[in-house]
Amino acid sequence: MKKRVCLSFIIVVIILTGCLSSSAEEMKNNPHRETEILMGTVVTLRIYDNDKEYVMEEAFERIRVLEDVMSVNVEGSEIDRINQAAGIEPVEVSDKVFKLIQDGVYYGADTDGIFDITIGPLTSLWQIGSDEARKPSQDELDEVLPLIDYEKIVLDEENQTVFLQEAGMRLDTGGIAKGYIADLLVDLFMEKEVESAIIDLGGDIYVIGENPSGREFTIGIQDPLTTRGQSLGNIQVKDKSIVTSGIYERFIEVDGVEYHHILDPYTGYPIMNELAGVTIISENTIDGDALSTAVFAKGLLDGLEYVEELEGVDAIFVTRDNEVYISSGITGQFELTNDAFNIIGN
Template sequence: MKRKIWTVLMIIISMIFLAACQKASSKKEALDIVSEPETRTESLLHTVVQLSIYHENQEKAMDEAIAYIKEMEKLLSTNLEGADVYRINQAAGKKPVKVDERTFDIIETAQKMSQTSDGKFDISIGAVTNLWRIGDPEARVPSDQEIKAALPFINYKDIQLNAKDKTIFIKKGMVLELGAISKGYIADGVKAIFKKHHITTAIINLGGNVLTMGTSPNDSKGWNIGVQNPDEVRGDTVGSVHVKDQSVVTSGIYERFIEKDGKKYHHIMDPKTGYLVENDISGVTVFTKTSIQGDELSTSLFLLGIKDGLKLIEDMDGVEAVFIDKSNGIHLSKGLKKRFTLRNEDYHIVNEN
């Protein structure tokens, strides 16, 4: 009997010792934060990608993150033969396509976003964007007849998902286009890689998608993130907001457009009409916890307009937004009114009722 008790005691002591070792080990894994980051810049995802890590000796994490971005770019391509999205579009109306688990995850997430936005966000808009091809050398203004013929093939409800087999089937004539969600999904994926490497302090910048980890080692208020000037190239700002552990996603008419007969046609399309969104917004910047949510909301808010967009934001927890109108007015959600710093005298803050 004494031997059994002694054995049990030894097991308990071993478990306590092991737990203590694991706790000590996890403490050792905490990385020192430095004021000057290690930075990697590359041209990927049709934009400039910049990763900044505020810890030393993070080459392995950088390499893994860049490799992940390249892999996802290939996986979600609509033009690369063998890519998941390419194969789905090629098999439209013919057969379900088995895809990578990550491709399934992003399309499943996109479909849920379409439901919550009542179709304002819709990845099956490819049937129309393929006509316009804004951002490509072949960009053009399609005829009204072409657009009307494409509209019946835009409906997220017709995307059939089989979670068990990880297959996706779309109707004949449908075309998936993940450009409005892919950068957000990938940014969140890079953050997961960084966390795996015990990184706590970093900035992930995928063009219009900025995802911050932790807070700035050089500013007690947090990372000072600029709000893009919608009338200028990327990098010029109208103001800034301090953030901590947050995603900042911007959509605007400055990004990609074509011009015909003196009129600019930007790339943000309305799935219901097949034409560019016509309203008073020139740019919208969304502050969220995850980058993928910011992607979805930036598109949806553009379609909703300033008044309805602000109303939607006020009903959401942990989400803020900056709308910029075509008269250079800046409209702020309630949570940003005391946090936004105006830095461009050509713009003015509009006081909402």
């Protein structure tokens, strides 16, 4: 969870139609809504239940507490302590942090290492998204690449400890921490019996229930080739997560070449392929977080094939050539609204 504000690739477009009661009409126009800067990004929560405004305070407090234990940038956090003890000793952690790292290891194995939470030494070199962003030298990259290996994370379930086997290893859970926290907020909202809400953690979105008109929420997917907030289409969803990764989310330009933030743990450089952005629609936000990165890295054909094999997961692919591909599970749910793009395979 880098301390930076990121451009969101997802626009929350709430389109409510039909006859509404006066109470529903009020919530449609004026939901309980709060925004804060947390985890280095813009966090916005919207609750459409009349009597659930009090849940906001508890939700934001939960985010602050989780950030303090999961952020790599907070001195003394559990992730920081694991990194400081790399190659020295195991570190006992809380249930939530242990689960976060377990999930990170799982996705490392499931994606053949293209998603790797030990990528910290590499992201620390590039620092894309911060004022210190730069292009590292090849010698610097060669030095840290051997340290990136999720298989060198030792998890001890009995003692609930995490150990990085080599000195210099460094966890960077920014690729899944927001998604994990979003899922924990969903759990909180379910405990409080919130029936209609949108959780937006800097573009990691989860939609709870239906909108006040009794229909699925309409979520706009932003054009990843522009920073102007233009959407390329809409998707109808309820009780789903929507997460996007793309080339213009964070990048630096060096000698006329743009380097985006999605780094290849094998080469050390940003992944270059035909894709501009990938949006994942899934049951859990942590899955969408990890998969949006991994599927982007796989490229269009391999990424689409991979998604089609996953249960409960769909994707929208946007190429640099303004072509849009969607997985079979959301045929009829996604509507292209931008004439600059062509939809293929729908």
